[in-house]
Amino acid sequence: MKDIANLRTSLAELDDLLVTCMRCGMCQSVCPVFKDSMLEGDVARGKLALIDSLAKRMIDSPVEVKDRLEKCLLCGSCEANCPSGVKITDIFIKARAILTGYIGLSPMKKAIFRRTLVHPRLFSGLLSMGSKFQGIMTSQADPFLGTSCSKIMSPLIGDRHFMPLAKRPFRKDYSGMDTGKGTANIRVAFYPGCVVDKMLPQVGHAVIKVLEHHGCGIYLPKNQGCCGIPTLASGDEESFLKLLKHNLKPFSSGNYDVLVTPCATCTSTIKKLWPKMAAKISPEAEKKAERIANRTMDISEFLVKHFDVDLAAQAGKGTTKTVTWHDPCHLKKSIGVSEEPRAILKGLPGYEFVEMNEADTCCGNGGSFNLAHYDTSSRIGGRKRENILATGADVVTTGCPACMMQMTDMLSQGHDHVAVKHVIELYADAL
Ligand code: SF4
Ligand code: SF4
Known part of the structure; x- marks a missing residue:
């Protein structure tokens, strides 16, 4: 542990941010954990x-202080509802970094973040190996949703139903792709994010199909690293800055017009956290991160703003299925995207769109929150499941792989016959 004088100095940096809280309690009514x-x-x-x-x-x-601060989904619901504009997420992230700097990182997180995640090639290699041997430790949980569970690993992962690692990661097929400007005269950099790459490659394939359909040139630089959010949420600034430096290299070059991701959490991290954190590296790094952030968009926002989502004429045609939508916190509350995916879904042929009750209430995943507080996470997720089932939808869609994992777990536990898809998968299928 570092000395208490350093701790006091670091905490004083939060004073200006904290002073704006009037203790009005408006954040209480929207907090899923509360x-x-x-x-x-x-x-x-x-x-x-x-x-x-x-x-x-x-x-x-x-x-005890650290545990209480970490019992938070970082969903941003409180910040979105705060009349005083308190930068709650910034404060929580800074406080976690200060605490981790004081107490230190747990040996498990040290091993995962500092020895593995910050080395993208090693991380990918280990997970590739894991995908080959996962069958030894896991068994099928629900055939409809394609989930697994594991009795052997239950002391570590509980009774979760999870999506298995992909046999072939998405980037294995597309890494280094560079197709110039395309017929639409727009060059799109693509950042799939770790979960799409390693667990949901079908989402990455759908993005490629959609970009090609609209005539976009695609730039998918090699050796992309994690956006860093798991490390920062655990207060590990050191690993976050390493990953940021790593990612600044490929995405500062390439002369692209837009950077798209199908992951709400990656989009929010790149847009809001990369520039702030890059300032700690150097003024040049901050400028680079700002240039990247200003060009970064969620995939459905990109489609609706840059192209006519040309399915609307066929909306509902031959309707056979119903589809609903869950708003990821990092999409709606963090970057204000909620209408665009709905516009896509409402235009899908063969589907009728049904709005879900509490569509923008957190699903309870929260990344490491789900690992540390699975009971609370599942109760919050259980409410999401009930809202999904109440729509009677055949398919629930969203725009964040982490939400997909959480909803899949909840629906799989109930053996519910509701498919979980990324909105871009349905759009790609309809082309
Ligand atoms: S809503 Fe904002 S000002 Fe009110 S108690 Fe919560 S953080 Fe403080
Ligand atoms: S769980 Fe969400 S609403 Fe509650 S304190 Fe954390 S960020 Fe705010």
Whole structure:
């Protein structure tokens, strides 16, 4: 542990951000974790009060303080509902980094982040190997959703139903792709993100099909790394900055017009966190990250803004199935994208769109939150499942692979006959 004087200095940097909180409690009504526990300590106001008195509390019980701060999905619902504009997510992320700097990273996270994730080739190689041997440790959970479960690993992963690793990662087929400007005279850089690459390659294939259909040139640089959010959410700034430096290289070059991703969390991280964090590397890195952030778009936002989503004329034609939509927090609350995917879904031939109750309520995944607080995560996810089932939809769509994993787990546990798809998969199928 570092000394307490350093801790006090670091916490003083948060004072300007904390002072804007009026303790009004408006964040309480929208917090999914508070709705589950009804504990003030779980809501943003309670956590901000905790941070306010952190230096003193840290001396008494540092691990308890860290645990309470980490009992948060970083969903941004509180920030979106805060009348004072408190930068709650920034504060939580900074506080976690300060705490991790003081307490240190757990040996498990050190091994995953600092020895594996920051080395993209090694990370990909290990997961490729894992995909070959996963059958030894896992068994099929639900054939309709294609999920697995694992009794042997249950002390580590609980009773989760999860999507297996892809036999062939998406980037294996497309890494290094560079097709110039295309007939639409637009060059699109593509950042699939880790989950699409390693677990949902069909989403990456759908993006390629859609971009090619619309005549876009595609630039998919080799050796892309994780966007870094799992490391930053755990307070590991060191690993985040390493990954950021790594990713700045391929995405600062390439002379592309737009960078698209099918992952709401990656999009939000690139747009909002890369520039802020790059400032810690150098002014040049900050400029590069800003240029990348300004050109980054969610795939459905890109489609609707740049092209006529040309399916509308056939909307509902020959309707045989119903489809609903879940708003990922990092898409709607973080970057304000919610109408675009709905516009795509409403124009799909063969589908009728049904709006889900509480469509923009968090699914409860929250990345590492799901690993550390699976019980709470599943109760929040269970409510999402009920809302999905109440629509009677055949397919639930979303725009974030993490939400897809969570909804798949919940629906698989209930052996519900509802398919979980990325919106781009249905759009690609309809072309
Ligand atoms: S809504 Fe904003 S100002 Fe009100 S208590 Fe929550 S963080 Fe503070
Ligand atoms: S980010 Fe989400 S889970 Fe965390 S305090 Fe805010 S509303 Fe609650």
